[in-house]
Amino acid sequence: MNKINNIRDEFPILNRKINNEPLVYLDNAATSQIPISVQNVMREFEQTARSNVHRSVDTLGNIATAKYEESRNLVKELINAPSQNDIIFTSGATESLNMIAFTLGNKIIEKGDEIVITIMEHHSNIIPWQQLARKKQASLKYIELCDNGELDLADARTKITDKTKIVAVTHASNVLGVINPVGEISQIAHQHDAIMVVDGAQAVGHFPVDVQKLDADFYAFSGHKIFGPTGTGILYGKQKLLKKMPPYRFGGEMIAHVTRANATWAQIPQKFEAGTPNYTGVIGLGAAIEFLNQIGIKNIQVKEKELVKYVLPKIENIPGITVYGPKEWAKHTGVISINLAGIHPHDVATAFDELGVEVRAGHHCAEPLMTDLGITATVRASFDFYNTKADADALINAIKQTEDFFNEFR
Amino acid sequence: MNLDRLKLLYKDIILEQANNPQNTGRIRNPTNETNVYNPSCGDKLHFTCTLDKNKKITAIAFEGEGCSISQASASMMTQVVKGKSTKQAIELSKIFSDMAMGKKHSQEDLEKLGDAQVLINIMQFPARIKCATLSWWALDRMLLGEKRDKKND
Structure with missing residues (x-):
C-alpha cells in the first residue's frame, strides 16, 4: 500500500491550484489523470x-x-x-x-x-x-x-x-x-x-x-x-x-x-x-x-472502498443532502451523486470550483435516468485510488460552505 | 478557503431574483413563443410573449428549471424588455451578449440593461456564461425566429 501513498507524485496535476486553492480532483468518472510513466x-x-x-x-x-x-x-x-x-x-x-x-x-x-x-x-x-x-x-x-x-x-x-x-x-x-x-x-x-x-x-x-x-x-x-x-x-x-x-x-x-x-x-x-x-x-x-x-487492481479497490466508507456516511449526515443510488458504502463504487436541497447542481459546482474541488454537475449523459429520478441534474464526485481522506474532507467542507453561502439568501 | 469571490457572481440581487423570479408562467394566447435548452446542464426554459401591432412587447413570461444564474437572468431579462419595442429588445440582447463576452460597452449602454447589468462579472466565470445568456438567446429566437440560431452558436 506504500506504493499507493507515494503514487500522487506520478500525477503532477494533483499539485496544481484551482482558484488559488489546492486541486481536489473528484471527476475521475469522466476522465482519470495520466501518470508520468505513461506519458x-x-x-x-x-x-x-x-x-x-x-x-x-x-x-x-x-x-x-x-x-x-x-x-x-x-x-x-x-x-x-x-x-x-x-x-x-x-x-x-x-x-x-x-x-x-x-x-x-x-x-x-x-x-x-x-x-x-x-x-x-x-x-x-x-x-x-x-x-x-x-x-x-x-x-x-x-x-x-x-x-x-x-x-x-x-x-x-x-x-x-x-x-x-x-x-x-x-x-x-x-x-x-x-x-x-x-x-x-x-x-x-x-x-x-x-x-x-x-x-x-x-x-x-x-x-x-x-x-x-x-x-x-x-x-x-x-x-x-x-x-x-x-x-x-x-x-x-x-x-x-x-x-x-x-x-x-x-x-x-x-x-x-x-x-x-x-x-x-x-x-x-x-x-x-x-x-x-x-x-x-x-x-x-x-x-x-x-x-x-504494478499498483494492483485489488489494492486500488481496497483504497477506493476505504475512501467511500469514510466519505459516504459523512455526506449522508449533512442536512439537506440527497444521495442517489445505494445508501450503503459497501455497495458503492467511488462514484457518488448528490443534490443539495434548493441549490442547482451548476451553482454547487461553481462554488466547489472556487474551493478547488472539481466535480461534475449535469445529467452525466444519462437523461432517461435523470427523468426517472425526477431531476434534471446531479452533482457527482468520483474518487479514484490517488484521492485522499483530505480530498474527502475538502468535499465535505465544500458542501457545508456552499449550503451556508446559498442559504443565507432564503 | 472561502467563497468570497463567489459574491462577484452571486450578488444579492441575483440570489433574490433566483429565489423569487418575476414574470414566471405562461402568457395566454401569446404571439411569440420558444423553448430553449442547455444540453450541458439540462436547463429547459419556455418563453411566451405578446407583441402589439406596433411590435411592442406588452407581456412576457418564462417557465422552466435552471440554476440561480439562468433563473435570475430570465427574470431580469423579462423585466427589462417588457414595454420595449422589438427593435429595442434586440439591441439590449446584443449589449448583454457583448457584455457577457467581455466586449467593451459604454456605461450608457450598460445602464439600459437595468438590473441585468449586475451579471457583468459572469465573464470571470467562463463556464457559466451560457447560463446567463440562455434567456437572451431565447429572446432573440422568440422575436426573430430560429434563423438567428447560427449567430448565437
Whole structure:
C-alpha cells in the first residue's frame, strides 16, 4: 500500500491550484489523470520508434507493431480474455458499443425483436440500440431500478424473453455508483439465446474484471478512464461472435485481398481496425495497464472502498443532502451523486470550483435516468485510488460552505 | 478557503431574483413563443410573449428549471424588455451578449440593461456564461425566429 501513498507524485496535476486553492480532483468518472510513466512511454516511442504498424518490413515498423500488439496482450490479461485475438482497439467505449450495434446488431436484429438495456445506461449504451431498434422496428426495453437504487434483477427476468436478441448493461453506473450483477444477467440472457453486451467504462481499473467469469459476449471500455490516453478504447468479443460480425469500417489493413470488383477481409481483429490506428495511444494504454498492474487492481479497490466508507456516511449526515443510488458504502463504487436541497447542481459546482474541488454537475449523459429520478441534474464526485481522506474532507467542507453561502439568501 | 469571490457572481440581487423570479408562467394566447435548452446542464426554459401591432412587447413570461444564474437572468431579462419595442429588445440582447463576452460597452449602454447589468462579472466565470445568456438567446429566437440560431452558436 506504500506504493499507493507515494503514487500522487506520478500525477503532477494533483499539485496544481484551482482558484488559488489546492486541486481536489473528484471527476475521475469522466476522465482519470495520466501518470508520468505513461506519458514517458508515449514520448519515448514518438522520439525513438514512431512508425506505422502492421505494414512494413523495416526495423521501426517491427518495433511499433510489436509494442502495439504487446498492448493487446496486456488488455487480454487485464480482463482475462481467452485470446488476444478477441481484443479490438477502438477510439473509446462509445465507438466499441456503436461498433456492435451497427455491425452485428444490424445483421441480427429483425422486426419485432427485442433489445433490452437498463434505465441507468450512459447515452453511449442507449442511443446506438435506440437507433438500431427504430431502424429495424424492434422494441427497446428497459430494466428498471429497485427503490434502493440497485438494478431490479426480477425485472430483468421479466424483460428478457425469447424475443430478446441483445442485452446491453453497464457493469457499474456512472451516476448511481452501483455495480450491476452482470454475471447473473448474462446467464438470463443466454437462457434466451440473447447476446450479452457489457459497458465496462466505470468498472475496469476499479475492481478486477474477468470477462470469462462474467460470460460476457462483448465487453467495452475506454483507455482514458484507466490512466491511459484519450482516443483509446477496447472492444472484447467472443471469437464465435466476432466471426459473424461484419466489418465496421472499410479501408487499409482490414483486407485480405482487393480486386477491382470485390474485397475479402483480414483476420480478426485486424478486420475491425481499418486505417492507421491510434498506435501511440494504444502503446500508452499498454503502459497504463502496466501501471495498474504494478499498483494492483485489488489494492486500488481496497483504497477506493476505504475512501467511500469514510466519505459516504459523512455526506449522508449533512442536512439537506440527497444521495442517489445505494445508501450503503459497501455497495458503492467511488462514484457518488448528490443534490443539495434548493441549490442547482451548476451553482454547487461553481462554488466547489472556487474551493478547488472539481466535480461534475449535469445529467452525466444519462437523461432517461435523470427523468426517472425526477431531476434534471446531479452533482457527482468520483474518487479514484490517488484521492485522499483530505480530498474527502475538502468535499465535505465544500458542501457545508456552499449550503451556508446559498442559504443565507432564503 | 472561502467563497468570497463567489459574491462577484452571486450578488444579492441575483440570489433574490433566483429565489423569487418575476414574470414566471405562461402568457395566454401569446404571439411569440420558444423553448430553449442547455444540453450541458439540462436547463429547459419556455418563453411566451405578446407583441402589439406596433411590435411592442406588452407581456412576457418564462417557465422552466435552471440554476440561480439562468433563473435570475430570465427574470431580469423579462423585466427589462417588457414595454420595449422589438427593435429595442434586440439591441439590449446584443449589449448583454457583448457584455457577457467581455466586449467593451459604454456605461450608457450598460445602464439600459437595468438590473441585468449586475451579471457583468459572469465573464470571470467562463463556464457559466451560457447560463446567463440562455434567456437572451431565447429572446432573440422568440422575436426573430430560429434563423438567428447560427449567430448565437
